[in-house]
Amino acid sequence: MPLLELHNLKKYFATQKAVDDISLSIEKGSIFGLLGPNGAGKTTLIRMITGIFYPDEGQIVFDGKKFDPIKDVGQIGYMPEERGLYKKMKIGEQTLYLAQLKGLSRSDATKKIKEWFIRFEMESWWNKKVEDLSKGMSQKLQFVTTVLHEPKLIILDEPFSGLDPVNSNLIKEEIYRLAQQGATVIFSTHRMEQVEEICNNIVLVNKGKKILDGTVKAVKQDFKENLFSIGANQLPEGLNGQAPFEIVGSRNQAFVVRIREGNRPNDVLQYLLQQGTEIHSFNEILPSLNDIFIKLVEGTPAARQFQTINS
C-alpha cells in the first residue's frame, strides 16, 4: 500500500514551471530516490510534500487520506539541503524545541532525545551550543532532529554532504534501520552511487517533468545496451558478420562486446568455445545510474532558462 501518492501536481512560479504535472506513488517502507539535475524542481516538489507550498493543481494523498499540511506535518521529517540550526541555542534545548514543534510532548521528546544521543555518542553535547560543533557533528545532530519524532515519511535532501565515510555509514545504517521499522524514506541527491546502493525505487525529474520511474533494477534493464565484458587472453581474429557480437572496446583487461540483434548471451559463449577461446569471465555490463542520468538529461541546458508563464 502506498504511503504517498502524488496526482498531477503542478506548481508554476512567475518565470518557471517548477513542477509540471508530476504523478508518482511511494510504497510504505521503501527507500525512494528522487533524482534530477539542479533546478529540475526537486525542492519545489519536496516543499509541496512537506506542506510548505500548496500545489497550484493536483492532489497529494498521504497514508490513504487527502494530505492535510497542518495535521500531517507531524508525520513527516524533513532535512532540507539548505539546513541549519540556531547557533546560539544549547543543543539539548534546541532538539527539544524542534521535537515539540513536531508535536511531541516535553517528556516524550526528552526520553527520545536521550536515546538518540546515546546511540550517536552525543551525550556530552546537551549543554553545548551549535556554534561549538564541526560541520559533520552538526549534520548528525540535524539528522537526529529530523527523525526524532518517528515520522512515517522521512525526506532527506543530500544527507551525506559534508560527512566523512564513518559518519556516512552511521547515517546509512540508520536509514536502513528506520526503513526496516516501517518508515518510508525519500532520498534526494545527485550522488548516483549512493542511490544505487540505498534506493529501491527511483524517479528522475527534469525541467519539472518526470522522465523516469521504476525500481533501480528495472531501470537498469530498460537502459541496458546488450554489453558484456569477456575476460579472455585473446579473442578470435577476423570477426565477421557471422559472429553473434562485435567488439566495442576494452575495460580492465577485458573485452567489451555488444551482442548483435537476435542473439543471446549463450550464443556468444558457444561461438567463443567453438573457436577454442579460453574464457576467465563473462559478465553483463548494466549501465550505471550515472550513465542513465547523464544520457537522459544530456542536451538540457546546464542552467534552467527563465520562461514566461501564461496562467
Place this chain on the structure above:
Amino acid sequence: MNKIPLIIKREYLTRVRKRTFIISTLLFPLLYLALIFGTGYIAEKSKTELHVAVIDSSGTGYFSRAAFEKQNAIDASSVLTLVTDNADSVKAGYKQYGYDGYIVIPPIKWDSPVTDQLFFNANKSYGTGSTSGVETKLNRIWDEVKYENLQLDSTKRSILNNSRLSVRSINLDDKKANAEIAQGIGYACGFLIYFILLIYGSQVMMGVMEEKTNRIAEVIVSSVRPFQMMVGKILGIGLVALTQFLLWIAFVFIIYNVGKFSGSGNGGAATMIVGNIQNMFSSINLPLILFCFAFYFLAGFFFYASLYGAIGSAVNEDMREAQSLSFPITMLVIISIALMSSAIANPTSPIAVWASIIPFSSPIVMMARIPYGVPGTVPWWQLGLSMTFLVLGFIFTTWFAGKIYRTGILMYGKKPTWKELIKWAFRKN
C-alpha cells in the same frame, strides 16, 4: 496542537536569559536620565564666560566703572570691563590683557527711541548663546542710565519692571490638567515608545534574518506555518519588551517608596522630590495614562514589528540591505517624533489630532496628547477612533507582512525592491 506558544516561549526565554537583556534593563534608565540631565548640564557647562573690554566712545560720560562692577557682581556669566584706551590700542592689545574681545560703544543718546547696533569684536565667532548674556548685561547698565535721566526712583522702577500681565491656559473640563506636567509626561511617553519601536522592531528584523541566514527557516516551516512562525516571534519579542518595561516601572516604584520612607525622617531634598512626584501624580489621571501607554506601546509595536519582520525575511545576511529596505519604515517612526513635538506644543491643532488618529504616527503622537487630559484635550471619540484604527492597522500590517514573510523566508539571492514586496503581498495564494 497550537504551536505558537512554543515559539513565543523560545523567543522570550532565549532573549530574557541573555546577559545583554539584563544589562540593558539596568542601564537604559540610567542612560535615559543621563541623556536628559546630561544635555542640560553640558549646555550649561559649554557656555563660555566672556571677558569683554568695553570702550566708551559715546563721549557722553553715561558709563562708570562702578556701574559695570555692580552688574558683574550680580551676574557672573560674563565680565565686562570699561577701559579708557582708544579703540586702536585695544584692538592691538586686548588679548594680552586677557580679554576675549571688545565692544565699542558708539555715540548714542539715552532719549533716542531707536535700537543701536553694537559689535562684539573678537578673533573667533561666538554664537548668540554666548553674546546674549553680554547683551543683557549691557542693557541693564543702559537701563540704569535711562532711569537716572528719567529720574525714576526705585518704586517707579519696580513698577515698571515687575508689573506684568501673564497668560496661562486653564482647561475648563479638566481643572487638574497642568500643562507643564502634561508636557513632561507626554515627552517621556512619546520618546519611550519611539525607543521601543526602533529597538524592538529591529530586534524582530534581526531575529528573522538570523533564522534565514542560519538556514533553519526551512526546517521550521516544515513544522509550522510561516505565519505562526512570524506571529510567535513578534509576540515573544513583544513580551520581552513588556517585561523590560514592567521592570522599569517596578524600579521607579521601589525608588519612590524608598525615597518616601527615608525622606519622611530627615526632610530635605528627598521629601521635596517625593512631594513633587505626589503632586505630579495627583494632577494627572495615572491609571488612564498607564492603560493607554500599555495599549499604544503594544499595538504600535505589533504595527511596526510585523513590517520589520517582513523586511528581515526578504533580505539576506547583508545588514546594509536590511537598512536600506527598512529605511522607509524607520522614517515613519522618525516623522512621528517630529509630529509629536508639534502636538505637544499645541495638542488640539488639526495636525496633532490627525497625527494621533492615523495609525503609523498615533502610538507616539496620541501618547503625547493624552497627559493633557481625557476627555478635555482628547475627546473620547478621538481616543476610540485612534485605538480602532491602530488595531485595524496592525491587523493589516501583520497580514501584509505575513504574505511577504511566506515568500521571503525561503527566497535567497537578490534583494527585492519594495515594489516586488508589495507584489508578493497581493499575489493570490
